[in-house]
Amino acid sequence: MSATVLDKAWLRARARAHNLHALGVTTVEQLDAALPPPLRPSTLSSTMRSVVVVVRGGYRGLAWARHVPTKHFWAGRILKEVDDALGDLAADLERAGHAALPVLAMALDYAARNPTDLTPLGQGTYLARVAAVLAGLGTLGLNEMLLTPQWGPRCFVGAVLTELELEPDAPLATELCPGLEACGRCAAICPEQAIPLRQPAGASLAEVRHLDCVACARATQPYGPATMARHLTAALDRDSPDERWRLAKDLTTGELWQQVTMHKEGAFTACQECAQVCPVGADYAAIQRSPHRQADLPDGVQHRRGDGWVEVQWVGPQWRWPSPAPEREGLPPLTWMQPQR
Ligand code: SF4
Ligand code: SF4
Known part of the structure; x- marks a missing residue:
């Protein structure tokens, strides 16, 4: 050909x-x-x-x-x-x-x-x-x-x-994110405090940019693969058949079934708080027309400064996933959930 x-x-x-x-x-x-x-x-x-x-x-x-x-x-x-x-x-x-x-x-x-x-x-x-x-x-x-x-x-x-060789495009010349010190809205609203809330004054975005991926997964993937593994582990570890049946009939099993059969890719998208409050993007003015979005961070972002540090005051979201998966004691650590980057 x-x-x-x-x-x-x-x-x-x-x-x-x-x-x-x-x-x-x-x-x-x-x-x-x-x-x-x-x-x-x-x-x-x-x-x-x-x-x-x-x-x-x-x-x-x-x-x-x-x-x-x-x-x-x-x-x-x-x-x-x-x-x-x-x-x-x-x-x-x-x-x-x-x-x-x-x-x-x-x-x-x-x-x-x-x-x-x-x-x-x-x-x-x-x-x-x-x-x-x-x-x-x-x-x-x-x-x-x-x-x-x-x-x-x-x-x-x-x-x-x-395999096709194509002329590469050039990266943008400047960062779109003004960073924690000048903005910090995503950090102020994140339900898991997975985004940096504090930095040395004057530090560059590249030095501070970070995500606690495991913490974020708790909110974005409440019934994702980690919860599936933990739920099955909890059920299979029980000595008593009655206790195994109780866990199998737990509503967590129903939520996991819904994720696998209906939500699928949606198993990774349960929290969108940081994206909704980010002021970057030509669409942001339109996003802000929603009364729900205007109610995010009602007092804006408060920055505390002192001792060479800048700290964003955490506020948290207005609402989140209605019934977070229960944490059960005694489960083994999920080492495959350690951050890869
Ligand atoms: S998606 Fe949610 S939990 Fe994850 S960083 Fe954004 S606000 Fe935080
Ligand atoms: S809300 Fe957006 S612009 Fe503001 S610090 Fe977070 S990522 Fe950067």
Whole structure:
């Protein structure tokens, strides 16, 4: 088969046809250099040359809404649509004669990665988010989310590797996130205090940017893989058959069934608080029209300064997942939930 000559204009047109909203390109070499060894794209395939990164904006209606399960469910559906669109884009490249490999957001390799790779909010894998930064689609915020000029962090990101050599895009010249000292809204609202609340005065964003991935997973994945493992462990460890039956009939089993059969990708998107309050993005003024969003952080963010430090006063969210999974004593540590980055 003779290979079609492709360029980024062609790829962007195909991406639009698949309901993806932005596309950029970086190289496998650049992305390898920016990631820790287990997350490098060359571990997936040694023959790919370019990384095509795509972004899909969320619905303003989701950011406006207050019903947590609805927001949780539909964020998961958008994530599924992104994964489907990555497959369509890879098929376009293959039809044009170029090998392509979609890097699915939800396909976790438990030997090398774990569900913390999808924190915060299930926006996309760390690989895809860093690729998006290199491809000029945005920059990483204080909470390690991809912030874009159009949707701030209220978007989802995915990637396709291809053997096709494409001209890489340039990263943005400046950070979009002003950092903890000048903003800190995400840190003030995070229910798990997973985002830095304190920093030395004047420290750069690069020095402070961080996410406690395991803490974030408690809120974003309340009935995700970790809860499944803990619930099964708790049930199987019981000596008494009556106690095993009691745990099997616990409502946690029903919640887990709902996640597996209905929510699926939504198992990673239960908390969206940090994204909703982030002022970056052309959509933010519209987001703020919602009375629910205006009620976030009603007094703004209070910064305390002293002894060379700046601290954001934690406020927390207005509401969160209605019935968090119960913590049971005596469960073994989930070492596969340790952060990978
Ligand atoms: S606000 Fe929610 S999604 Fe964001 S970092 Fe905190 S727990 Fe994770
Ligand atoms: S809320 Fe503020 S500090 Fe947090 S990521 Fe957005 S711009 Fe950065």
